[in-house]
Amino acid sequence: MKGVVFVELLSMAESAFGEDVVDNVLDKADLENGGAYTTVGNYPCEELVKIVQAFSDHSGLSPEVLQRKFGHWMMEFFAQHYGGFFEGKEGSLEMLEAVDGEIHVEVRKLYPDAELPRFDARRVNDTELELLYSSPRPLVEFCHGLIEACVDRFGESGSIDIDPTVKPGNKNSTMFNIKLNEQ
Amino acid sequence: MSTANEDQVSRRRFEREKAARQEAERLLEEKSRALYLANEKLNAYSEELEKAVLERTADMRRALQKAEAAAATRSRFLATMSHEIRTPLGGLLGMIDLVYGDETNPETREYLEYAKTSGQALKRIVNDVLDFSKMEAGAFQFENEKVDIRALISSVVGLAGGNLGSGESRIRESISSSVPKLFLGDATRIRQVISNLVSNAVRYSTDGPIEVRAFSTRHEKGALLRVELEDHGIGISPELEETLFKDFSQIQNRLTAAAQGTGLGLAISKQIIEGINGTIGVDSVLEEGSTFWFEIPVEVIESVPSKTTGKSDLSKADRRSVAGVRILLAEDNPINQKLILTFLKRMKAEVELAENGAVAVRKFAPNTFDLLLMDVAMPEMDGLEAIRTLRELYPAEDIPPIVLLTAHVMEAIHQESKGVGVARVLSKPISYDDLEAGISEVLELHQSETPSTRGVEAPSPAKADVIDMMSADVAKQLLDAMPKADLLAIVEEFISDSRRLLGEILAHQNNQNAALVAQSAHSLKGSSGSLGFPRISDAAKEIEGGITELSSERISQLCQAIHDDLSLLDQAFGKQA
Ligand code: HEM
Numbered sequence: 001m002k003g004v005v006f007v008e009l010l011s012m013a014e015s016a017f018g019e020d021v022v023d024n025v026l027d028k029a030d031l032e033n034g035g036a037y038t039t040v041g042n043y044p045c046e047e048l049v050k051i052v053q054a055f056s057d058h059s060g061l062s063p064e065v066l067q068r069k070f071g072h073w074m075m076e077f078f079a080q081h082y083g084g085f086f087e088g089k090e091g092s093l094e095m096l097e098a099v100d101g102e103i104h105v106e107v108r109k110l111y112p113d114a115e116l117p118r119f120d121a122r123r124v125n126d127t128e129l130e131l132l133y134s135s136p137r138p139l140v141e142f143c144h145g146l147i148e149a150c151v152d153r154f155g156e157s158g159s160i161d162i163d164p165t166v167k168p169g170n171k172n173s174t175m176f177n178i179k180l181n182e183q
Numbered sequence: 184m185s186t187a188n189e190d191q192v193s194r195r196r197f198e199r200e201k202a203a204r205q206e207a208e209r210l211l212e213e214k215s216r217a218l219y220l221a222n223e224k225l226n227a228y229s230e231e232l233e234k235a236v237l238e239r240t241a242d243m244r245r246a247l248q249k250a251e252a253a254a255a256t257r258s259r260f261l262a263t264m265s266h267e268i269r270t271p272l273g274g275l276l277g278m279i280d281l282v283y284g285d286e287t288n289p290e291t292r293e294y295l296e297y298a299k300t301s302g303q304a305l306k307r308i309v310n311d312v313l314d315f316s317k318m319e320a321g322a323f324q325f326e327n328e329k330v331d332i333r334a335l336i337s338s339v340v341g342l343a344g345g346n347l348g349s350g351e352s353r354i355r356e357s358i359s360s361s362v363p364k365l366f367l368g369d370a371t372r373i374r375q376v377i378s379n380l381v382s383n384a385v386r387y388s389t390d391g392p393i394e395v396r397a398f399s400t401r402h403e404k405g406a407l408l409r410v411e412l413e414d415h416g417i418g419i420s421p422e423l424e425e426t427l428f429k430d431f432s433q434i435q436n437r438l439t440a441a442a443q444g445t446g447l448g449l450a451i452s453k454q455i456i457e458g459i460n461g462t463i464g465v466d467s468v469l470e471e472g473s474t475f476w477f478e479i480p481v482e483v484i485e486s487v488p489s490k491t492t493g494k495s496d497l498s499k500a501d502r503r504s505v506a507g508v509r510i511l512l513a514e515d516n517p518i519n520q521k522l523i524l525t526f527l528k529r530m531k532a533e534v535e536l537a538e539n540g541a542v543a544v545r546k547f548a549p550n551t552f553d554l555l556l557m558d559v560a561m562p563e564m565d566g567l568e569a570i571r572t573l574r575e576l577y578p579a580e581d582i583p584p585i586v587l588l589t590a591h592v593m594e595a596i597h598q599e600s601k602g603v604g605v606a607r608v609l610s611k612p613i614s615y616d617d618l619e620a621g622i623s624e625v626l627e628l629h630q631s632e633t634p635s636t637r638g639v640e641a642p643s644p645a646k647a648d649v650i651d652m653m654s655a656d657v658a659k660q661l662l663d664a665m666p667k668a669d670l671l672a673i674v675e676e677f678i679s680d681s682r683r684l685l686g687e688i689l690a691h692q693n694n695q696n697a698a699l700v701a702q703s704a705h706s707l708k709g710s711s712g713s714l715g716f717p718r719i720s721d722a723a724k725e726i727e728g729g730i731t732e733l734s735s736e737r738i739s740q741l742c743q744a745i746h747d748d749l750s751l752l753d754q755a756f757g758k759q760a
Pocket residue numbers: 001002005078082085095096099103104107113114115116117118135136137139142143146147150
C-alpha cells in the first residue's frame with residue numbers, strides 16, 4: 001500500500017485526537033518500523049489494519065466507522081490533489097463509473113506497484129448504480145466512505161446499501177447499491 | 184511535568200519524523216541510482232547506435248564511390264571502345280564497298296560479298312552491345328523529332344530487300360491511311376526496332392512473303408501507332424517465346440541462344456519500345472509463322488498522309504536525288520575523308536572538303552552550299568564548335584541543314600547537337616546507303632519546311648495556327664493594331680531572330696561569358712514576351728536571371744525547350760507549302 005495512504009491516515013488521526021494521542025497509540029501498536037511512514041514508500045496493508053485497530057481501541061469507535069471516516073478524508077485529499085479527475089463529470093455516478101476504467105488506470109501508469117481494487121459498474125437507471133467492489137484487502141468500509149464522500153462532493157444525496165445477498169462466487173467482492181434522490 | 188512530557192513527546196515525534204525522512208532519502212537514493220544506471224545504459228545504446236550508423240554510412244559511401252567509379256570507368260571504356268572499333272570497322276566496310284563497286288570478276292565479287300556480310304554482322308554486334316550497355320547504365324535518352332514512318336519503313340525494307348541479293352523483294356508494305364504523315368518521335372530508335380524485326384523475319388523465314396503493316400488508332404497523346412511484321416517461317420514455340428525478348432544473360436542456355444543468333448536485337452527493341460511507353464510482343468503459330476508487333480503512343484504533327492499512295496516517296500528507287508547537291512564536308516580522318524568523298528561523288532554531289540572545323544568555318548559562305556556534313560571529333564575546332572561559330576556569324580536562313588557524323592555513342596553528343604540546331608545525327612561507320620538515305624531525307628524535310636513562296640504574304644488558313652500559338656490576349660491586341668499578314672511577317676522575323684539569339688546564348692555559354700549570355704537571353708525574353716510566347720520568354724527569363732547559379736544541363740534544357748518551341752512555330756509556317 002502506498003505510503004501516502006498511511007501518512008494521510010495519521011494526519012486524520014492527528015486532527016481528530018491530537019498529536020500526543022497519535023504518538024502514544026503508534027508507540028503501543030506493534031508496527032514494523034515504529035510508525036515512521038513516508039509518502040514515497042510502500043508498506044504492507046496489514047499495518048494499516050493494525051493502526052486502525054489501535055485507534056479503535058483508543059477511541060472506542062469501531063474499526064468500520066474509522067475506515068469509513070478515512071474514506072471521507074481520502075476523497076477530500078484526492079479532490080484537492082487530483083482535481084482533474086473530477087472535472088467534466090456530471091455527477092457522482094458518472095465519477096464512480098470512471099474509477100476502474102479511467103482513474104485507477106492512470107494511477108497504475110504512475111505507480112505500477114499500486115494495489116488497486118476492481119470495480120464492475122452497472123447503471124440501473126439515471127439515479128441508480130450497482131457497483132461491485134472486489135479486493136483481497138479488508139477495506140470495504142473505506143470504500144464505502146469514499147463512495148459516500150463522492151456523492152456528497154457532487155452535492156447529491158441518496159442511499160448507499162451493501163447487498164448482503166450478493167456474493168457472486170468471490171468472497172472478496174461486495175455489492176454497493178447506490179440510489180440517488182430525485183432532485 | 185507537562186513540559187517534560189511535551190519534550191518527551193516531541194522527541195518521539197522527532198525520532199519518527201527522522202526515521203521517515205531517512206527512509207524517504209534511502210528510497211530516493213535507490214530510485215536515482217536506478218535512474219542513473221538506466222541512463223548509462225541508454226547512453227551506451229545511443230553511442231553504439233551512433234557508431235553503427237557512422238560505420239554503415241561510411242560503408243555505404245565507400246560502396247557508392249566504388250560503384251560510381253566503376254560506372255564512370257565503364258562508360259569511358261565504352262565510349263573509347265566504340266570509337267576505336269567503329270572507326271576502323273567503318274574504314275574496312277567502306278573500302279569493301281569501293282572495291283566491290285569497281286570489281287568485275289564475279290568470283291572476287293562473291294568473296295567481297297561474304298566479307299561485307301561478315302563485317303556488317305560484326306558492326307551489328309558491336310552496336311548492339313553498346314546500345315545494350317547504355318540502356319543498362321540508364322544513359323539512353325530519346326529524341327523528339329519529326330518522323331515520317333512511311334519513308335522510314337520503305338527505306339528499311341529497301342535495304343533489307345537489297346540484302347537478299349535477289350532482285351524481287353518479297354517484303355510487302357501495307358500502311359493504312361490512318362497512320363499520320365508526320366509525328367514526333369525518335370526516328371533513329373524506331374528505325375532500329377523495325378529494321379531489327381525485318382532482318383529477323385528475313386533471316387528466319389526462308390520462304391513465303393513477309394508483310395509490314397502499320398495502322399493507328401486514337402490515343403490520348405494523339406495516336407497509337409501499331410506496326411506489325413508477319414512472316415511465314417517456322418514459328419516460335421511457346422517456351423521460346425518467353426525468353427525471346429530477354430537478353431542472353433537472362434537465358435539459361437546462353438550458348439544456344441547466341442548460336443541461334445537472336446543475340447540482343449529483340450531485348451534492345453523491347454527496351455526501346457518500353458522506353459517510349461509502348462509495348463512489344465509476338466503472336467506465333469509453330470510451323471506457320473509469326474507476327475511481331477509493337478504499339479507506341481505518338482504525338483501527331485500532320486495527320487493526312489501524302490497523296491502519293493502506296494510506296495512512299497523516299498523508297499530507295501525514287502528517294503530525292505543527291506546529285507548536284509552542294510555539300511561542305513568537314514572531316515579530319517584521311518580514310519574517312521576518302522571514303523565519304525568517294526560515296527558523295529558516286530551520288531554525284533558536289534563536295535568541298537574542310538579538314539577541320541576551323542577550315543569549314545572559313546570555307547563557308549551563304550548560298551554556296553545546300554548541306555553541311557560535319558564530323559564531331561576534329562582537331563583545332565570540333566564540329567559542334569564550328570556549328571556554333573557559324574550560327575553566331577550568320578542568320579539562321581543563311582545556314583543550310585547540317586548533318587552531323589559521329590562515332591561517339593554517348594547520348595550527350597545527341598543532346599548537344601540538338602542545342603546547336605542539327606537536322607540529323609548519323610553514326611559512323613556509315614554505309615553508302617545510310618549516308619544517301621540520311622542526306623536525302625534531310626533535304627526533303629528541309630525543302631518542305633522552307634516555303635518557296637517565302638516573302639509573299641498571302642495569309643493562308645494554315646497560318647492561323649501561328650496566331651493560335653500566341654497567347655490569346657496579346658494576339659488580339661496585335662491584330663487590332665495591324666493586319667494579320669503584317670503580324671505573320673513579324674512573327675516570321677521573330678523566329679529567325681530568336682534562332683540567332685539562341686545560337687548566341689549557346690556560344691557565349693560555351694565561352695563561359697555569363698554577361699553576354701544574360702544579354703542575349705534578355706533580348707529574347709523581351710521580343711518573345713511582347714509577341715505573346717510566354718513559354719519562350721519564361722525560359723529566357725530563367726536563363727537571364729540564373730546564369731550564375733544554373734547548371735549547364737539546365738541551361739541546355741532551357742535552350743532545347745526554346746528550340747523546340749521555335750521548331751513548332753516553323754512547322755506552323757511550313758504547312759502552307
Ligand atoms: C470515487 C472514486 C474512488 C473510489 C471509489 C476509489 C476506491 C479505492 C479503494 C477502495 C482503494 C483501496 C485499495 C483496495 O481496496 O484494494 C483505492 C486505492 C487507491 N486509489 Fe482510489 N478510488 C477512487 C478515486 C481515486 C482517485 C481520484 C485517485 C487519484 C489519483 C485514486 C488513487 C488511488 C490510490 C493512489 C490508491 C492506493 C493504491 C495503493 O495503495 O497501492 N483513487 N481506491
